[in-house]
Amino acid sequence: MRISTKAQYAVRAMVDLSVHSNGRPVPLKEISQREEIPLNYLEQLFFRLKKAEVVASVRGPGGGYILARPSALIKVGEIVAMVEEPLNPVSCLDDGGAACHRISRCVTHNVWQGLGERIRGFLDAISLEELTREAQAGLDVLSPPGGTTR
Amino acid sequence: MRISTKAQYAVRAMVDLSVHSNGRPVPLKEISQREEIPLNYLEQLFFRLKKAEVVASVRGPGGGYILARPSALIKVGEIVAMVEEPLNPVSCLDDGGAACHRISRCVTHNVWQGLGERIRGFLDAISLEELTREAQAGLDVLSPPGGTTR
């Protein structure tokens, strides 16, 4: 019952992007360094996030990625779902149950179905904005407002 | 975000055991056939379930496994936890956070921690008794009370 590092990376990277972008594009190189995530790996993830229209890209020098919408409208569940193929806990439920020939005689799939709904519900209730605020509050301890912010 | 087949098998096998045992030991061979689970694989699972004192064994001819407690006191979460090592969604949280050197600067682990708690909470709220009743209700459609039960 582990979430893939892909998904962990994606969420961390999105928080990083949201914190360090102030309307300006952030290049992956920066995120890669700050978050200790391989650059080429990040590229793959953001490729998918772009297709999902969670971020948008700006090419050329001075380019990078920006959020495609206000962070309040981006849910963690969305980020995870875009990057991790199946958010179903079991393969039996794929394609609406067509994948399993025992599903009619099996009571346990109700359990996994309910679990899946809970997981999605939980992750969809958290927005990127909340995490961004939390992260900024954490950073403020190190460099409080009025302090030497570079 | 998939649960292992190990855990799925374990839960299904426990339901099967609970349904077909009426105080009598049920041999794994039977469960293996009814549930289409490799016998040797089941043995491994029940070995662990026994160590967790969820089931008890009776050796020799006519032997098998029985529930170690009333099914109302056996929670699905317990079965899953015994068979699937980490119920943490991320490795960062293993050993109470000692596994990750970024945990102090990272806001996302709160998300995964919360997710883990939800998952455990959900699975711990479902008892084997409930699943057993459901399964028996399902079987009754095929062979109703008073009907030819074998």
Added chain:
DNA sequence: TTAATAGTTGACAATTTTAGTAAGGTATGT
């Protein structure tokens, strides 16, 4: 227009995890 930046895309290799097999052993009832 040329060079540098940065995103785009597909293929692929290494590693780790999972699922399943095999084999031999031990206890127990008939």
Added chain:
DNA sequence: ACATACCTTACTAAAATTGTCAACTATTAA
């Protein structure tokens, strides 16, 4: 003694995950 059925460890094959490489396209600034 023999058959049954649990007990335990070790191993292997397959799949998923994770990460790397390489070549390409678009854009901007000098």
